[in-house]
Amino acid sequence: MKSRYSIFSLLRNAASYHENWPEVWRSPEPKSSYDVVIVGAGGHGLATAYYLAKEHGITDVAVIERGWLGGGNTGRNTTIVRSNYLWDESAQLYEHALKLWEGLSAELNYNVMLSQRGVMNLAHNQHDLREISRRVNANRLNGVDSEFLDARQVKEFCPVIDLRAGGRYPVLGASLQRRGGTARHDAVAWGYARAADARGVDIIQECPVHGFDIEDGRIKAVETAKGRIEARKVGIAVAGHSSVLAAMAGFRLPVHSLPLQALVSEPVKPVIDCVVMSGAVHAYISQSDRGELVIGAGVDKYIGYGQRGSLPVTEETLAAVCELFPIFRRMRMMRSWGGIVDTCPDASPIISKTPVEGLYINGGWGTGGFKSTPGSGWVFAHTIARDEPHPLNAAYTLDRFTTGYLIDEHGAAAVAH
Amino acid sequence: MLLISCPYCGPREETEFSYGHEAHVERPKNPDKLSDQAWAEYLFMNDNTKGVLLERWVHSHGCRRWFNVARDTVSYQILAVYEMGAKPPRLKKQTYV
Numbered sequence: 215m216k217s218r219y220s221i222f223s224l225l226r227n228a229a230s231y232h233e234n235w236p237e238v239w240r241s242p243e244p245k246s247s248y249d250v251v252i253v254g255a256g257g258h259g260l261a262t263a264y265y266l267a268k269e270h271g272i273t274d275v276a277v278i279e280r281g282w283l284g285g286g287n288t289g290r291n292t293t294i295v296r297s298n299y300l301w302d303e304s305a306q307l308y309e310h311a312l313k314l315w316e317g318l319s320a321e322l323n324y325n326v327m328l329s330q331r332g333v334m335n336l337a338h339n340q341h342d343l344r345e346i347s348r349r350v351n352a353n354r355l356n357g358v359d360s361e362f363l364d365a366r367q368v369k370e371f372c373p374v375i376d377l378r379a380g381g382r383y384p385v386l387g388a389s390l391q392r393r394g395g396t397a398r399h400d401a402v403a404w405g406y407a408r409a410a411d412a413r414g415v416d417i418i419q420e421c422p423v424h425g426f427d428i429e430d431g432r433i434k435a436v437e438t439a440k441g442r443i444e445a446r447k448v449g450i451a452v453a454g455h456s457s458v459l460a461a462m463a464g465f466r467l468p469v470h471s472l473p474l475q476a477l478v479s480e481p482v483k484p485v486i487d488c489v490v491m492s493g494a495v496h497a498y499i500s501q502s503d504r505g506e507l508v509i510g511a512g513v514d515k516y517i518g519y520g521q522r523g524s525l526p527v528t529e530e531t532l533a534a535v536c537e538l539f540p541i542f543r544r545m546r547m548m549r550s551w552g553g554i555v556d557t558c559p560d561a562s563p564i565i566s567k568t569p570v571e572g573l574y575i576n577g578g579w580g581t582g583g584f585k586s587t588p589g590s591g592w593v594f595a596h597t598i599a600r601d602e603p604h605p606l607n608a609a610y611t612l613d614r615f616t617t618g619y620l621i622d623e624h625g626a627a628a629v630a631h
Numbered sequence: 632m633l634l635i636s637c638p639y640c641g642p643r644e645e646t647e648f649s650y651g652h653e654a655h656v657e658r659p660k661n662p663d664k665l666s667d668q669a670w671a672e673y674l675f676m677n678d679n680t681k682g683v684l685l686e687r688w689v690h691s692h693g694c695r696r697w698f699n700v701a702r703d704t705v706s707y708q709i710l711a712v713y714e715m716g717a718k719p720p721r722l723k724k725q726t727y728v
Contacts, residue, residue: 455681457677457678457679457680457681458679458681461678466672466676466677466678467676467677467679468671468675468676468677469677469679470652470677470679471679471681471704515649515650516633516645516650516686516702517652517679517680517684517686517704518704518705518707519681519704519705519727520704520705520706520707524632524633524645525632526632526644526645526646556679559675615671615674615675615676616667616668616670616671617667618667
């Protein structure tokens with residue numbers, strides 16, 4: 215593996231005030247036609263392009279992006295990675311993603327800073343305890359590492375937690391996935407972008423899509439701000455804007471786009487070395503390498519494309535965090551932001567062919583898109599290259615809303631929606 | 632925080648209300664004869680509009696009555712509030728890329 219950066223290159227570039235570092239990926243003008251065009255240069259889109267090139271030998275690929283690379287939900291999430299989903303279909307998909315995560319830094323020669331520090335999901339009442347035991351057992355049957363902790367073990371694993379949690383939502387136990395943790399979200403986008411670019415993929419930023427050219431039910435071209443781009447196949451991976459792109463292609467999706475918020479505190483010394491989530495009180499928290507507490511809030515209840523959330527949601531989450539962790543009560547929050555998540559009625563994604571031949575969609579990930587980035591790209595690339603889904607994503611069709619084969623993962627999502 | 636004008640109680644904060652998604656979705660007239668495809672369209676598919684959306688709200692923590700709202704889903708500006716059963720007002724169509 216070639217090493218790109220060293221103490222020597224750092225010193226050499228310091229002499230020219232760091233103004234002569236080479237570009238990490240090219241920024242070409244789009245060609246007039248490609249084999250495959252991917253809409254959306256977030257983690258999922260870039261991973262798709264990378265695996266198209268690597269696994270399927272398709273390198274005549276463009277990834278087009280209306281804004282800048284990784285500027286949507288890839289750069290807005292709370293960086294948590296885990297695979298403790300309930301149903302067989304989900305466990306296999308997310309576990310496949312987690313296995314790819316585990317080798318990703320080496321694969322891309324780019325440090326994605328995966329830190330498998332353990333993810334705890336708390337139980338606050340008898341029903342939660344039963345539900346969590348069921349989930350732990352289901353995970354283990356599917357080969358996903360998962361264990362049950364009683365209250366004493368929770369306190370041992372995360373000493374700053376207050377088990378009484380204000381008395382109303384006492385912590386009675388938790389499920390723990392030790393292989394879960396966090397990863398550096400921007401690095402994932404940058405790593406995939408560089409690796410895809412090195413294999414010949416064109417990444418074209420600031421290039422919004424205006425429409426699709428569809429003839430006899432088959433995709434012909436994508437109309438963009440930088441002109442018409444012909445393509446044999448087109449993949450859509452645009453998260454919150456999935457419905458907007460689908461409408462351009464003439465079909466509808468079963469998704470609602472909702473603002474999901476997150477916030478970070480001022481940086482402090484290491485105080486919490488795991489990820490703690492509680493679906494019941496709507497809070498999840500971890501600490502970044504810079505020392506900030508990274509806190510995830512819930513979704514707004516109404517459709518919104520504004521990339522900002524409303525204050526009552528923030529207030530509810532911070533109230534829960536303060537009850538669970540009285541030690542954080544005097545901390546100040548530094549920044550808050552929102553991303554638009556496209557949520558499906560069954561809280562599971564759509565990775566599927568569409569009514570338009572040659573047009574594929576990867577969306578509906580809701581609040582769980584980041585953790586699945588490598589796996590999502592991997593199965594989507596397979597779906598596009600072979601024109602049929604991989605067994606791992608065969609259940610995630612658009613058809614399932616007609617057949618009724620829904621994959622209800624509301625319990626696995628950390629955020630109720 | 633949205634300030635929503637309930638047609639019966641006047642302006643109140645969004646936390647008093649619950650959301651009912653897209654308005655004017657017609658319930659199938661002949662449910663016994665409906666195909667699975669048509670059921671899916673009715674139950675699950677929606678426009679998820681970026682722009683002006685006609686939607687339903689209910690004043691859960693107030694008068695508990697349903698009503699319709701026309702709201703811009705990008706600026707979050709509320710353009711009109713009208714009663715259930717009323718025709719939607721004529722509004723300028725706002726489009727976003």
